[in-house]
Amino acid sequence: MKKVKQFFSKLKPSKRKVIQLYSALLYNAYMKGFVTGEIFQGKSKAVCLPGLNCYSCPGAIGACPLGSIQNALAESKTKLPTYVFGIILLYCIIFGRTICGFLCPVGLLQELLFKIKTPKVRKSKITRCLSYFKYVLLFVLVIGLPLIYAFQEKGLPLPGFCKYICPAGTFEGAIFLLMNKANTTFFEMLGTLFTWKFFLLIIFIVASIFIYRFFCRFFCPLGAIYGIFNKLSILGVKVDKSACNHCNACINTCKMDVKEVGDHECIQCGDCMKVCGCKAIKWKMISQIIKEDEARQKEQEVKVSTVDEVNTKKVFKISKKNFNIITYVLMLVSLTTVMVLVNIGPNTYKTYDIVDDLIITDYDNKTFDIKVDSNATLLYFFNDQKDLDINKINSYSNEKLNIILLSENKVDINIENVYFAEDVDGKLLKKFSKDKNCPYSVFLDFNDKILINQSGFITDSEYFEIINYTLLGLTVGNEVGNICINKEIGIINSTDTFSVAENRGKVTIINFWYTTCTPCVQELPHFNSLYEEYSDYVSVIAIHEASGYKNNPDNVKKFIENQFEGFSILFGYDDPNDSYYTLLGGLKAWPVTVIVDQEGVITKVTHGSMTESELRAEIENLIK
Amino acid sequence: MNKSNKLNKVILLVTSFQTIILGIAFIVQILRIYFGNSKVFTRDICGQYILEILPVIILWILVIIGSFIYFNINDFKYKNISKVSNVTKLANLERICPMINDEMVSNKLKSIKKKNLIVEIVLIIIIVLSSLMGLGYLLNIKHFDPTGDLFDQAKQMAIHLMPWAIISFGAFIGYSFYIEYSAKASCDILREVIKNNGKVNKEEILSKKKKMIKLICQLCIVVIAVVFIVVGVFNGGAEDTLQKAVNICTECIGLG
Missing domain, CATH: 1.20.58 (Methane Monooxygenase Hydroxylase; Chain G, domain 1)
Structure with a gap:
């Protein structure tokens, strides 16, 4: 019984473990992402998290500091990376390597692996020397490579450490995304790079079982950055030199390669405090506000001789127990709040979703039940009668199509074969649009799959390309074999538009890219050279990611002028409100290439980059 | 047992x-x-x-x-996984060692320090030269063609830089072994001095002035960081970070 009790008491996590677990959960609070396989899109991702946590992890709600530094440096030709540097500097000066000890999920994972009982590798002079290798990685891969590639004539955004080494990206990003069935297409992208990174991941995991914090000590550039500010940081551990008897029990116990407590290798975990015989090691700041226990206080009173000690006694202090309670409550409340905010939100239908429950009763008391009705359905939400183009609506009339016009207030209009219904308080519109912006159009095919889900009324081309083809019995969609869903795309530096429908008779290649995506930028020259070779038979458009263009169109235009000068392919921009990238099946991974044949049928959808030979083979196959 | x-x-x-x-x-x-x-x-x-x-x-x-x-x-515990180095022991002994009046002892210590200095200089030269060789490779833009095979370029970079890294770290490890060995000799000498002359306390406690300087440095860095963040928000840095974070960088996570 005693042994059983002993066993369970050992399982109780320490406070530091609780905080590490809390931070790992907080950083990855978007639990929905693990289920849907999609990464979080919220605004909180503009903020860098303190610890190493890949932003491609499905649960991540913030940006990775190391990835952000590299990307910011990659853009430093056009913009000073002050934002990311400011955040990192703030973390450095406030926390130093306390982040490593308390707030890093990768550190937590390594510590848990180290708990596996195997022979352990001792720290030594050699490990102390090798701990400087992370500074080499910092200089070469984090700072050097992004700058080297960025400052060339045709610069390329290359986050060197993320791409070639980072195990957090492989584990949190790649593995978790690949595990989800929704991301099966990602497997097409795997090749040499994944093999190398997976190999490295296994090495890091196995080594962490034998060597304490193997990655942190020898490879982590983030730890290297934080370590520089360790002695100056506001939080952390400090040694009261007047109380220290230099027994070196702290250094002896510490599993990191420290020479003294608080140096650049110290992760401020506080384990040395437990072994310090003279209680000389304290927490900076926190020791100022927490009351010592009574015995310790009496000891201090005897030792007090300096003015400083007297002064600190006058400061208001709370008891350790109350401090712990307050901390745990704050942690619980903040974690719950964040989880609720990011995971719970209005669920609206998206394009390609199947509507499972829709019953509408029109003003003539005729009921439409989606489940029973075999027709296709066009829903149009409006507030103002001026938004109704009655002639157009009339022209769309078809026996296989139910046209239902909905508004919050009753309207006195009668159009043949068109039904009017009331949408009380916009409840039905809320199912399709978060913002409830009228006018709004929704088109459901014969299988109740949403093919149009957008604000405004449908355009003529959308009618002909989507609704008409559907009514003719053809499948319009984003999968291979479907008629490619059509949309008019704006062309950069032009008032013209591009659509697949307009390019019937030619093979159409639609590529989705953005400026800071390395493989995207690398592959576009292949697209251009092949377009120039087969221009009579092929149309190519490279569509820039929606919000990136919307927020900074000049940046994108400048990038295209500089990087793709003289290119013959078209450059377009996506619509953030009704993204063509999403319509064509984009899963927030870039680049994506969709190849459409001369009849408008999708023949290939590639997630990830395409080589010139692959693209050439596809084109030649279709041209034959 | x-x-x-x-x-x-x-x-x-x-x-x-x-x-x-x-x-x-x-x-x-x-x-x-x-x-x-x-x-x-x-x-x-x-x-x-x-x-x-x-x-x-x-x-x-x-x-x-x-x-x-x-x-x-069974309450298994690992044995103490490290021992205190002679360099740390030396630092502790120097802290409590009284002034050395014996010329012979003083000369012994000075000669050890001279040898250490020479070894340090050699180490610095090796590291600087290795770094320069590595830097030379990095600064040659021909090795980093954005239109070429990036993975191959990274491989070549690793192949070219690794020998210099091995030399530098090898020299550093050699230096640390030497220093450990020479520290042992110094420790023995200082123990003898302490045994004969007793201990003193040369502990340097951070003065009020130094504490103030440290506080000012901390505040300045906080202010600089906040200014950087504000400037970064206005120049679009926050937006760029957001854009990068909401799109999966496939090659960054090894999907390639």
Whole structure:
């Protein structure tokens, strides 16, 4: 019984473990992402998290500091990376390597692996020397490579450490995304790079079982950055030199390669405090506000001789127990709040979703039940009668199509074969649009799959390309074999538009890219050279990611002028409100290439980059 | 007691052996897919290869759980995993060592320090030269063609830089061994001095002035950081960070 009790008491996590677990959960609070396989899109991702946590992890709600530094440096030709540097500097000066000890999920994972009982590798002079290798990685891969590639004539955004080494990206990003069935297409992208990174991941995991914090000590550039500010940081551990008897029990116990407590290798975990015989090691700041226990206080009173000690006694202090309670409550409340905010939100239908429950009763008391009705359905939400183009609506009339016009207030209009219904308080519109912006159009095919889900009324081309083809019995969609869903795309530096429908008779290649995506930028020259070779038979458009263009169109235009000068392919921009990238099946991974044949049928959808030979083979196959 | 120690060692070895075998199994499987399957990765193929090593995975999990329970019940503790270096011991001794009046002793210490300085200078020269060689490779833009095979360029970079890194770290390790050895000699001398003359306390406690300077530095850095953040928000840095974070950088996570 005693042994059983002993066993369970050992399982109780320490406070530091609780905080590490809390931070790992907080950083990855978007639990929905693990289920849907999609990464979080919220605004909180503009903020860098303190610890190493890949932003491609499905649960991540913030940006990775190391990835952000590299990307910011990659853009430093056009913009000073002050934002990311400011955040990192703030973390450095406030926390130093306390982040490593308390707030890093990768550190937590390594510590848990180290708990596996195997022979352990001792720290030594050699490990102390090798701990400087992370500074080499910092200089070469984090700072050097992004700058080297960025400052060339045709610069390329290359986050060197993320791409070639980072195990957090492989584990949190790649593995978790690949595990989800929704991301099966990602497997097409795997090749040499994944093999190398997976190999490295296994090495890091196995080594962490034998060597304490193997990655942190020898490879982590983030730890290297934080370590520089360790002695100056506001939080952390400090040694009261007047109380220290230099027994070196702290250094002896510490599993990191420290020479003294608080140096650049110290992760401020506080384990040395437990072994310090003279209680000389304290927490900076926190020791100022927490009351010592009574015995310790009496000891201090005897030792007090300096003015400083007297002064600190006058400061208001709370008891350790109350401090712990307050901390745990704050942690619980903040974690719950964040989880609720990011995971719970209005669920609206998206394009390609199947509507499972829709019953509408029109003003003539005729009921439409989606489940029973075999027709296709066009829903149009409006507030103002001026938004109704009655002639157009009339022209769309078809026996296989139910046209239902909905508004919050009753309207006195009668159009043949068109039904009017009331949408009380916009409840039905809320199912399709978060913002409830009228006018709004929704088109459901014969299988109740949403093919149009957008604000405004449908355009003529959308009618002909989507609704008409559907009514003719053809499948319009984003999968291979479907008629490619059509949309008019704006062309950069032009008032013209591009659509697949307009390019019937030619093979159409639609590529989705953005400026800071390395493989995207690398592959576009292949697209251009092949377009120039087969221009009579092929149309190519490279569509820039929606919000990136919307927020900074000049940046994108400048990038295209500089990087793709003289290119013959078209450059377009996506619509953030009704993204063509999403319509064509984009899963927030870039680049994506969709190849459409001369009849408008999708023949290939590639997630990830395409080589010139692959693209050439596809084109030649279709041209034959 | 001996029996239990032997049993502990056996279990530790079994666990480590299992772990290494599992690691090798995963590596072998991924290499089999890469080389044996013409680099074609699909969900089914990956699943099939993982299933092949499932017995190894299950065995490892069972061994880990078993060893965890056994060692927790028997209150197993690792022996102290490090010892204090002679350099640290020397620093402690220097702190409490009185002034040395004996010229011979003083000269001995000075000669040790001179030798250490020479070794340090040699080390610095080796590191600087190695760094310059490495830097020379990095600064040659021809090695980093954005239109070329990036993975191959990274491989070439590693091949060219690794020897210099090995030389630098090798020299550093050699230096640390030497310093440890020479510190031992210095420690012996200082122990003798302390034995003959007693201890003093030369502890340097951070003065009020230094504390104030430290506080000012901390505040300045906080202010600079906040200014940087504000400037960064206005110049679009925050937006760029957001854009990068909401789109999966496939090559960054090894999807390539």
